[in-house]
Amino acid sequence: MLPAAFLTRLGAIVGDGKLLTDEASCYAYGYDNSRKVFPPDAVVFATSSEEVQQVVRLCDEFAVPLTPRGRGTGTTGASIPEQGGVALSLERMRRILAVDPANRVLVCEPGVLNQEVQDAARPHGFFWPPDPSSAAYCSVGGNLATCAGGPHAVKYGVTRDHVLGLKAVTGKGDIIKTGCYTTKGVVGYDLTRLLIGSEGTLAIITEATLKLTPLPAAVGGLTAHYRDIASCARAIAAIMAQPALPSALEFLDQASLDLIRARHPGLLPQETRALLMIEVDGAPGEIASSAQAIRAACSNDGLIRAEIVSDLKALWAARKALSPLLRDIAPKKINEDIVVPVSRLPELLQGLGELSARYRVANANFGHAGNGNIHVNLLVNPDDAEELQRAEACLDEIFTLVLRLDGTLSGEHGVGREKRAFVAREIDPVTLQLMRDIKQVFDPQNILNPGKMFADPQ
Template identity: 70%
Template sequence: MLPAAFTARLTRLLDRERFLTSAADCMAYAYDNSRKLGVPEAVAFPYTTEEVRAIVAACHDHGVALTPRGRGTGTAGGSVPENGGLVLSLERMHRILAVDPANRIMVVEPGVLNQQVQDAARVHGFFWPPDPSSAAYCTVGGNLATCAAGPHAVKYGVTRDHVLALTAVTGKGEIIHTGTYTTKGVVGYDLTRLIVGSEGTLAVITEAVLKLTPLPEAVAGVTAHFRDLTACARAITRIMAQPHVPSALEFLDAGALNLIRAHYPGLVPADTHAMLMIEVDGSASEIQTAQAAILAACADPELIQAQPVADTVSLWAARKALSPLLRDIAPKKINEDVAVPVSFLPEFLAGVVALAREHRVANVNFGHAGNGNIHVNLLVNPDDEAELARAMTCLDRIFELVIRLRGTLSGEHGVGREKRPYVGREIDPVTLGVMREVKRVFDPKGILNPGKIFPTEEDIAVTAGGKRHA
């Protein structure tokens, strides 16, 4: 139960419609796209940085857990209020504060949707490169919290690469300003890049200066169809080894292609068992050169066909529909977004298929192959305890494989609560200790998004295994 003095303090700060305490109202903020549940005792909706400061200060003073939240599209449970307390919903801080084309900058509040940023930037001939599949629904604040990416990260990088400065509130209720309004700036520590990706455990972001990128002159693509997975994986490594970097390089395995065939008849040949969707951008001459180089890199005895594509709209529609379609064939999916070095993709993909077969678990794989970032989906019936146990053992072995191949357990979804038990496999105890100390500086009472990122002693004991790669 929340302290009475805390409730009274927030009641004075916020009107009735912006401070909810009824169980029915709070339930809507108890879960995210991970489908996990943690019911808060209250929900607050600030309008300004000063209101955020006052709310965080109250939580600090009274020891109330605070979970920042955007639109709840995350899949790792990062916005689930595991410890109850207060959910700080930033959805009403949704103003675009400035668009500055001369300096290629946009200043936004955290509740602005990714798609709203794209629409506002496009008017001036720019775009913001982070483009997760949930762009129409996810907020910039959520993108910043998880350092989200998307298919175009292979050429343009992730969210952290496109943020110049932040205004944020620490766990002590203090407002800080990080970064610069310029693309160069080396005064002091780079707290901007530290906070981006910290999943709301260090500070609550209330304003962000985004770095915009000019829209390319033209966009085109290449599709490549292969008879088997191994040939497709080999082609990925050849494509990324040549000098013409694609703006997107998406991989789909046989399971993913079967889903697309069912919903988009005629889009994919029947004998295709692995496919690449490749996008290139730039000037017209650059596109022609890049397409030719990529087509040459796709050459393989197991290649069915590879051809240029002028219009990639329908292909992207099919690709973005994949995650929702997976729930049509299994009531539960264990969705992991691991990443390995591109040169290890053939070994990794073969290993995942072998492990899924060994543990008798349905498996669909697709993702951003240009970054080695593969969405591994294990499809299980949660009511079948034996199947669920096999799936968790399979997942454990997949994580071992990722670490052995010098990879990472999360490329873009974040750690949240879902990957927390496994963090100790990737990060050694000394380094984790340094991170915990950083957390204490920003948030000495541990009120900000507690239960996220850092493994507990129980987690470490249960998942004891591989060591971090050299």
């Protein structure tokens, strides 16, 4: 229960229609795509950096937890108000402030959708490379908070690689500006890259200067069908070891392919047990040679066929529908996005198969193979306590396997509350303490998204 004096002052900051306190309305801001629910005591909608600043200062004064959120599409519980308090929605900060083709820059507020950025940049011949499957629904602020990636990260990189500067509000209520308007700039510490991926635990981003990339002149693609996962994994390593870099390299295992077959009959041959969806882009004259070089790298004794395709739209639509399809059959599946060096993918995929069999847990794997980023989906029934226990033991061993292969426990979904218990396995105690110290500098009272990213040290 929040103090009446606090709520009165909060309402005065944002004005009429921008503060919710009734239980039903607050419930809608208490969950994200992790399917966990922790309703806030109040929801406030900010529409400017100055309003965010005043809200933060008020919460700091009353020591009230403050959880920033965009559209709630994240999978790790990073935007749910686990400790109650106030949910600060940035969804109404929807302005694109500038589109500057000469400098390849777009400036926007955090509530702008990823797709809206693409739509604004495209008429000028540019795009913003981060392309998560939720691009039509997720906000730029959420992309920044989690350092989102997507299929094209293999060539273009992740969110952190496409931001020049930020405006943000710290946990003390100070407005800070990081980075610059130019692609070169080395004055001071790189706070821009520090804030991106910090999940709203250090500061609340209120404006972003995004670096745009020219649209490719031409795009082509191919699919490679394999008899088994091992052959497919070897092909991934071979593709990434040769000079022709794909703009996307997606992997789907048999369980994922079976889901697509059920929804899209006739789209995929029955004998395919693993599939690579490969895209190349560049100048028109480069497409054919790049595709042929990649096609040659696909060849091994497990290849059924590799074929050039002129239109990948149907396959891309099926690939992007995989997560919703998995939700249909396992509404509370355990979903992880692990990453290993590409050369270790054969070991990872073999290990995932062995662990799935040992623990008798159905598993579907797909993802951004060119980065070694695999989305592992343990399809469990949470109402079956024994199966859930087996799945949790399986997940524990999956994380052990990933770290043994020099990998990382999250590639693009973030940590939130779902992975915080495992962070200390990857990060050594001295480095972890330094991160906690940085949090203390930005947010002395620990009001910003408390409890996220790091487990309680006790």
